[in-house]
Every structure is written in structure tokens, then in C-alpha cells.
Amino acid sequence: MLKNADAETLMQDARAMQAEGERLFDAGDWRDAAEKGWLAARNATAALVLETTGVHNPHSTAINAGIRRLARERGGEWAEMRKSLGDIAHHLHSEAFYGGVYNDDIGDLVRGVADYIRRAEELTE
Numbered sequence: 001m002l003k004n005a006d007a008e009t010l011m012q013d014a015r016a017m018q019a020e021g022e023r024l025f026d027a028g029d030w031r032d033a034a035e036k037g038w039l040a041a042r043n044a045t046a047a048l049v050l051e052t053t054g055v056h057n058p059h060s061t062a063i064n065a066g067i068r069r070l071a072r073e074r075g076g077e078w079a080e081m082r083k084s085l086g087d088i089a090h091h092l093h094s095e096a097f098y099g100g101v102y103n104d105d106i107g108d109l110v111r112g113v114a115d116y117i118r119r120a121e122e123l124t125e
Contacts, residue, residue: 037109
């Protein structure tokens with residue numbers, strides 16, 4: 001459980017969205033599943049940034065700026081999180097959801113967001 005109540009709410013929402021993404025994918029709705037996966041990763045990142053810095057701006061650009069700053073300052077796993085978020089945004093949000101492009105790995109990417117959420121939670125400890 002995160003110390004900041006708002007960050008904990010964001011993290012719980014991220015877990016719920018990721019699970020919904022898996023459910024949607026299994027039901028054949030790959031496009032909405034992709035968007036749920038992206039939103040889950042975005043909210044987990046927002047929770048991580050808020051818990052770490054105390055700053056929350058709900059806009060994706062501000063969340064991205066926050067993780068980029070932390071990645072520059074801390075390197076290592078933080079830099080990996082930044083890269084993973086970029087990959088998720090590109091494949092699930094831009095290509096699949098907005099572009100309507102189906103790839104055989106969308107299901108794996110949506111399921112993989114669960115690992116991203118776990119890593120975000122670990123970094124808050």
C-alpha cells in the first residue's frame with residue numbers, strides 16, 4: 001500500500017484497468033483492451049511519480065515528464081520504466097487504439113502491463 005492516498009487510488013485503478021484489458025482482449029475486443037492497458041500503465045506511472053515526488057498532474061504529458069525526470073535523476077530501473085512506458089504508449093495507445101493496427105502481440109503487451117504495475121509498486125518502497 002502506498003503512503004499517499006491519492007497515489008494508492010491511482011495504483012488500484014491501474015490494477016483494475018489492466019485486469020479489464022485482459023478481460024476485453026479475451027472477449028475479442030483487442031482495441032479497447034489495448035487502450036485499457038495503456039491507461040493502466042499511465043495511472044501506475046502517475047501513482048509512482050506522485051508517491052515519489054508529491055506532484056500530480058493528471059495529464060499524460062505531465063506524467064511522462066515526471067517519469068523522464070526521475071529516470072534522468074535516478075537511472076537504472078527508473079530509466080527502464082521510462083522506456084517501458086514509451087513502448088506501451090506507442091504499441092497499445094498510438095498504434096493499436098488510435099491507429100487501429102492489430103499485431104499478434106497485443107495480448108502479451110496487455111498482460112505485460114501487470115508486470116509494469118508491479119515494478120512501479122516496487123519502486124515506491
